[in-house]
Amino acid sequence: MKFHIEITRDTAGVSTKVIYRTIVDEMSPERAKTKAGALLNLYAGRGANSARVLDQKNKELFKL
Numbered sequence: 001m002k003f004h005i006e007i008t009r010d011t012a013g014v015s016t017k018v019i020y021r022t023i024v025d026e027m028s029p030e031r032a033k034t035k036a037g038a039l040l041n042l043y044a045g046r047g048a049n050s051a052r053v054l055d056q057k058n059k060e061l062f063k064l
Contacts, residue, residue, distance in 0.1 A: 001009050001025070003032035003061070006053040007039050009047045029053065033062045040064055 007020040020043055026032045036051040054064040 001027070001029075002056055004056075004058070005032065005036045005039060006052045006054070007036075007043045007048045008050045008052065010050045016050075017042055021044055029055075029061050033064070036062065037064055049052065 002023055002025050005022050005024060006018050009017045009019055011017075020039065022039070024032055024035055026035065032053045036053050039047055040051040051062075051064040052060055054060055
């Protein structure tokens with residue numbers, strides 16, 4: 001299955017800026033969540049503080 005991962009910077013609930021967006025092909029949503037966590041750690045130096053995992057229909061499955 002394909003999942004969309006968005007790495008974002010949230011500023012006090014006022015605005016959200018997407019820093020990085022990718023599509024991954026994983027067997028389960030939990031694997032996509034693990035990959036999102038790794039990407040969040042990677043982009044933390046650029047101010048990333050949140051990650052979202054979306055399904056193919058852009059329904060949010062997880063938010064880190």
